Amino acid sequence: MANLRDLRQRITSVGNIEKITRAMEMVATTKLRRFQDKAVAAKPYTGDIEDLVRRLAGAVAADPAAAGDAAPLFAAGAAGTPRAILFVGSDRGLCGAYNSNIQRRLEEHLAGLEQPFTLYVIGRKAMEHAERCGHPVAAYLEDQPLEKVSFASAAAVSAVLVGAFRAGEVSAVDLCFTRFLSMMRYEPVVEPFLPILAPAAAADAETILEPGGPEVLGRLIPKFLETAVYHALLESITSEYASRRFAMSNATDAAGEMKKEITRTFNKVRQQKITSEILEIVSGAEAL
Amino acid sequence: MSRTIQLRIVSPERVLLEVEVVSVRFPGADGAFGVLPRHAAMVSLTEPGLLRARTVAGEEVEFLVHDGFAEVRGDRLTVLTRSAERPEEVDLERARRAAERARARLRNDRARVDLARASAALRRALVREKYGRRS
Incomplete structure (x- = not known):
């Protein structure tokens, strides 16, 4: 039977942990709301850009030159060059299964690949995983912390990926990130990013393009890619906080439960101690 | 089709303006561009x-x-731009410094x-300096 002092100490320490996890839960809840608002505010722009691309990019299927500067982004890269994957994890731990889920998804994807690959990594935990597994890493984009994700930082990430693709260093790019479905559901996914798959629908010939198709698409396509990256990053960080909130709320509950349990043991031990002391006194008195 | 245009200005971070208007002029790729109701469907680049x-x-x-895009479709005109602001919101001091920095970079x-x-x-x-000052 544990002694009273040890038990009292454990009650205090579990209580402290409970306080910390409760505070972390509250922080995660606020941050989650902030990133969610951001994601909602970004929807109209993304929707409109995607709409535009869908309607205009049909022309590219028939004639790649119609895309102007962006034309190379529709063509698959040279065989033999590695396939790039943007791997998005979190910077900090204590967010439940978030990181192990995305890591598992990445490994699944890598196992299915026949060609060599290389990673572009965001997030410290993701980088640690890549190092542990010995995966080739083309770049660790640590100057774009997810915590401060903005359209500008997403554009910078997109520029790195598009640059590597244009330079012929990689033959294709996938995004491996966590899609945010709801407060309780987030799903690790791998989505193709480059080359862009031109929609089969014919271009809307009625639309006037100023100054011309190639110029418009040449500028539209990079923007389209930037929004895709922005969304991937935003959804990842939102999922991270949803996951962290959930994990911390569970931890708080578990700590409360444990505290109750230990308190019960504590009382039992105390009770027993008193009983045995009384017994000793009584039997001592009887012996007289 | 109606005699007004639904004008929207949208940046990646949020919708900045949503208003019903009768005419719009915006800086297109080849100079100022005017749009009245019942304009043909069009997509144009915009310049600062x-x-x-x-x-x-x-x-x-x-x-x-x-820089961005302006799209006319039906009675809607959507301007997609990386950023937009009202003239009175411009931080002139910041714009001046940015201009200097850019000039220095181009020169050196x-x-x-x-x-x-x-x-x-x-x-x-x-552009910020020019139009911000006017308010």
């Missing part, structure tokens, strides 16, 4: 500059837009800088 619109109530709305190490980016930054800053 001042967008002006007249609302149904007869008020003038002014907005500084930066021409070989190393990304020319397109630096000149785009300079143009944005100049």
Whole structure:
């Protein structure tokens, strides 16, 4: 039977942990709301850009030159060059299964690949995983912390990926990130990013393009890619906080439960101690 | 089709303006571009500059837009731009510094800088200076 002092100490320490996890839960809840608002505010722009691309990019299927500067982004890269994957994890731990889920998804994807690959990594935990597994890493984009994700930082990430693709260093790019479905559901996914798959629908010939198709698409396509990256990053960080909130709320509950349990043991031990002391006194008195 | 245009200005971070107007002028790729109701479907590039619109109530709305796209479809005109602001919101001091920085970059190490980016930054800053002052 544990002694009273040890038990009292454990009650205090579990209580402290409970306080910390409760505070972390509250922080995660606020941050989650902030990133969610951001994601909602970004929807109209993304929707409109995607709409535009869908309607205009049909022309590219028939004639790649119609895309102007962006034309190379529709063509698959040279065989033999590695396939790039943007791997998005979190910077900090204590967010439940978030990181192990995305890591598992990445490994699944890598196992299915026949060609060599290389990673572009965001997030410290993701980088640690890549190092542990010995995966080739083309770049660790640590100057774009997810915590401060903005359209500008997403554009910078997109520029790195598009640059590597244009330079012929990689033959294709996938995004491996966590899609945010709801407060309780987030799903690790791998989505193709480059080359862009031109929609089969014919271009809307009625639309006037100023100054011309190639110029418009040449500028539209990079923007389209930037929004895709922005969304991937935003959804990842939102999922991270949803996951962290959930994990911390569970931890708080578990700590409360444990505290109750230990308190019960504590009382039992105390009770027993008193009983045995009384017994000793009584039997001592009887012996007289 | 109606005799008004639903004007929307949208940036990646949020919807900046949503208003019903009777006419719009925006800085297109080949100079200022006017749009009246019942305009044909069109997609145009926009350059940094001042967008002006007249609302149904007869008020003038002014907005500084930066590079992006303007799309006319039906009775809707959507301007997608990386950023936009009202002339009175412009931070003149910041614009001036940005212009200086861009100029310095263009002047000094021409070989190393990304020319397109630096000149785009300079143009944005100049537009901010020009139209921000007027309010």
